[in-house]
Every structure is written in structure tokens, then in C-alpha cells.
Amino acid sequence: MTSGNNLDLAQRLALRRGTPAAPAITEVATEIRSNSVIAIPPPGPDGLKYVIGVAVIEWAFRVPHHRIRAFNAFLADNEALIADACEKLMRGVHYRGTYMTTHGERVEYRTYWAYDSHDAQKQWEIGLAKAGSNFTKALRHLRSYWLGDPNGTHRHFAPGALFAKDPGGAFFGFTLETAEQMEGGGAAAKPGRRRKPARK
Amino acid sequence: MSFPNGCFRKTRRLRIRPVPEREVCLVYTPKSPNLYTLNATAWVVLELCDGRSLASLQKAFHSAVEPLMSEREAAEYLLVSLRDMIEKSIVEVVPGTGSQRARPQKGRVAT
Numbered sequence: 157m158t159s160g161n162n163l164d165l166a167q168r169l170a171l172r173r174g175t176p177a178a179p180a181i182t183e184v185a186t187e188i189r190s191n192s193v194i195a196i197p198p199p200g201p202d203g204l205k206y207v208i209g210v211a212v213i214e215w216a217f218r219v220p221h222h223r224i225r226a227f228n229a230f231l232a233d234n235e236a237l238i239a240d241a242c243e244k245l246m247r248g249v250h251y252r253g254t255y256m257t258t259h260g261e262r263v264e265y266r267t268y269w270a271y272d273s274h275d276a277q278k279q280w281e282i283g284l285a286k287a288g289s290n291f292t293k294a295l296r297h298l299r300s301y302w303l304g305d306p307n308g309t310h311r312h313f314a315p316g317a318l319f320a321k322d323p324g325g326a327f328f329g330f331t332l333e334t335a336e337q338m339e340g341g342g343a344a345a346k347p348g349r350r351r352k353p354a355r356k
Numbered sequence: 357m358s359f360p361n362g363c364f365r366k367t368r369r370l371r372i373r374p375v376p377e378r379e380v381c382l383v384y385t386p387k388s389p390n391l392y393t394l395n396a397t398a399w400v401v402l403e404l405c406d407g408r409s410l411a412s413l414q415k416a417f418h419s420a421v422e423p424l425m426s427e428r429e430a431a432e433y434l435l436v437s438l439r440d441m442i443e444k445s446i447v448e449v450v451p452g453t454g455s456q457r458a459r460p461q462k463g464r465v466a467t
Contacts, residue, residue, distance in 0.1 A: 162374060162381075163403040167420050169379045170396035175424045179398035179437035181444060184382070184391040 195325035196274050196314045207315045208252065209270025211277065217308035218264050219301055227265070227301055228256070234294040241291035245283045248276030254298070267298070361452030364405040364413060364438060367445050372402070388445045397421075401437040405447045413438075 170176040199210050219227050231254055239251040252268040271277055284292055302308045323329040366372075371384040381399045383392045394402060404416050418430040425433070441447040 162372065163400065163420075165374060165376060166381070166396055166399035166403050169376060170400050170421065171424065172379065172396075176397040176400075176421050176433070177395055179401060179433055179440070180395040181398050181437075181440050181446070182393050183444075184393055 194314075194319075194328045195322075197318050197322040197324070198273065199315075199318055204315055204317060208268070209250065209272065210314065210318070211271040211274050212252075212313040213269040213271075214311045214313065215267040215269075215302045215308065216264060216311070217267075217302040217305040218262070219305070221263070223301075224263060230297060234297070237290060238294050238298065241289075241294075242283065245291065246276070246279035248272030249279050249283065265301070267302070361409070362449040363407050363409050363452050364447050365407045365450055366402065366405055367448045370446065374399075383446055385445045390444065392444060392446065394446075397433060398437050398441070401434060402441065402446065405438075405441070407450070409452055 196211060204210065235251070235253065239253075242249045242251045248271055250270040250272075252270050254265055254267040257264045257266060284295070286292060302310075323332050367385060367387050369386045371386070373382045373384075375382060379396050380393050381402075383394055383402070384390070385392070400420050401413075401417060404413055404420070408416065414427075414431050414434055417434045418425070418427050421430050421433075438447060442449065
């Protein structure tokens with residue numbers, strides 16, 4: 157729409173109700189909606205001491221065969237540095253290794269990060285503060301392999317026990333309730349349920 | 357006005373989205389990231405800010421709203437709206453060359 161058309165439209169709307177209203181400009185309050193995101197509840201003080209982490213992140217990626225030797229050598233030279241640097245520079249952030257998985261001839265790597273709390277992920281602002289540090293260089297190199305795979309994934313895990321009291325936020329709770337009502341024949345609609353065929 | 361020879365124009369990279377069904381337009385200001393809703397009157401003022409001088413703006417705005425508003429009433433609305441839009445980085449004041457390519461100057465709209 158051209159500016160001229162916009163002016164015509166604005167003028168028409170301004171005069172639509174008679175004498176134009178006083179000019180008004182209001183800020184639109186923006187909000188982040190998380191209807192499809194499951195919120196991770198915080199653990200209790202004594203809970204879940206057996207888990208890998210309250211939040212676990214997995215990078216899955218494939219490495220071309222011609223780079224596998226180099227990547228494994230990189231891991232051998234740098235993993236201990238990455239792991240120790242996480243412990244020294246950040247609180248609640250742990251590197252748990254990069255694993256090579258095989259499915260026949262398909263080679264895939266999985267890198268695991270564990271966090272003591274959901275908020276511990278903010279510690280990266282401290283850990284990555286020095287762009288030229290050995291830790292940052294090593295991490296950038298590791299991440300470059302993940303970036304090199306267009307099908308690489310980045311998944312978040314949280315212990316299921318955390319969701320026993322809080323299902324994971326209001327919307328996910330609503331989703332579970334709806335599913336339970338459907339299963340129990342409650343008031344909600346029952347889309348997708350199979351009906352028994354009528355006997356002839 | 358503190359810029360007697362100044363001209364008024366939309367700030368660079370301003371995004372305007374008409375929402376005629378609600379009789380408003382939405383404006384996004386990348387310079388100082390914010391989203392605003394302008395009612396139709398403010399929207400008319402904004403659309404007129406194409407590098408015109410204040411005198412030209414006053415004349416154009418009055419002709420857009422006459423005969424429902426007098427020149428004085430229209431001028432008051434215009435000044436209120438311009439002040440608000442400059443404060444919110446929706447409109448900027450540039451030296452009075454009449455060109456939309458002129459460089460912006462810092463300043464405020466005085467009464």
C-alpha cells in the first residue's frame with residue numbers, strides 16, 4: 157500500500173465518526189507466549205540427587221567420514237579442558253561428554269550438558285565472556301561440528317519426576333486435563349475416538 | 357517550535373501496518389525498539405510527515421479534518437501529536453530543505 161493510499165485511508169477513518177478524536181499513541185505491551193512450551197518446575201532442596209541434571213541438553217549431529225578422525229582427536233585433546241573449565245568458570249553447568257554412536261555405517265555424535273537448575277543456563281554469559289580464551293576456542297570448535305550438520309538437533313530433557321506436582325505450566329496442564337477427559341469420557345469433545353461398528 | 361525551519365519526516369526504517377478494521381495503525385520503531393498503536397487522527401499526522409515544514413503540515417492537517425475542526429483546534433492536535441511522535445522516535449525533525457534525504461537533527465518540539 158502506498159503512502160498516498162495510507163493517507164486516504166487514515167483520513168477516511170479519522171472522519172468516520174464525525175469530529176476526529178484527539179490523537180493518541182499507545183505502546184503495545186508485548187508478551188512471550190509459551191502455549192507449546194513445557195515449563196520445567198524447580199526441584200525441591202533434597203530431590204533428584206540421582207539424576208544427570210535437572211536440565212540436560214543433547215546435541216546430536218553427524219560428522220562426515222573424512223572428518224571423523226580429526227573430530228575424535230579434537231575430543232581427546234579438548235574434552236577435559238571443556239569439562240574442567242565448566243566447573244571452574246560456571247556454577248551448575250557440567251559437560252558430560254561427546255559420544256559416538258553407530259547405526260551400521262551411520263556415525264552420529266551426541267554431546268550432553270547437564271545443569272543443576274534451569275537458571276544455570278544463564279551462566280554461559282560468564283563462561284563465554286572471554287572470546288579468546290582456550291575454553292571459548294575449544295567450545296566454538298566443538299559447536300562448529302554441530303553447525304556443520306544441517307540436520308543436527310538440540311534437545312532439552314528434564315526429569316519426569318519434576319512434573320509430578322506441577323505438570324509443566326498452565327497450558328500443558330490444560331492439555332493433559334483435556335486428554336484425560338477425552339480418555340475418561342468427560343465433558344470434552346472426543347475427536348479421533350474410534351466408535352465400535354454397529355452390529356448388523 | 358525549536359526548529360522554525362525544520363521539517364518532519366518518519367524515522368528511517370519505520371514500519372507501518374494499517375489495521376483498518378480497528379481504525380488504527382501499528383508502528384514499529386527499530387531505532388528504539390517498540391510497537392505502538394496510533395489512532396486514526398495520529399495516523400493522519402504521521403502520513404503527512406513526509407519532509408514537510410510545520411506550516412505545510414498545519415495546512416495539510418487542517419485540510420484533512422476541516423470543516424469539523426478549526427485551524428486552531430487542528431494546530432493543537434498536530435502539535436500534541438508531533439511532540440509525542442518525536443519523543444517516541446516515530447517522527448524526526450530534519451533541517452528545512454524540504455528534502456526527505458536531509459540529515460536529522462537532535463531537538464524537541466516546544467510549545
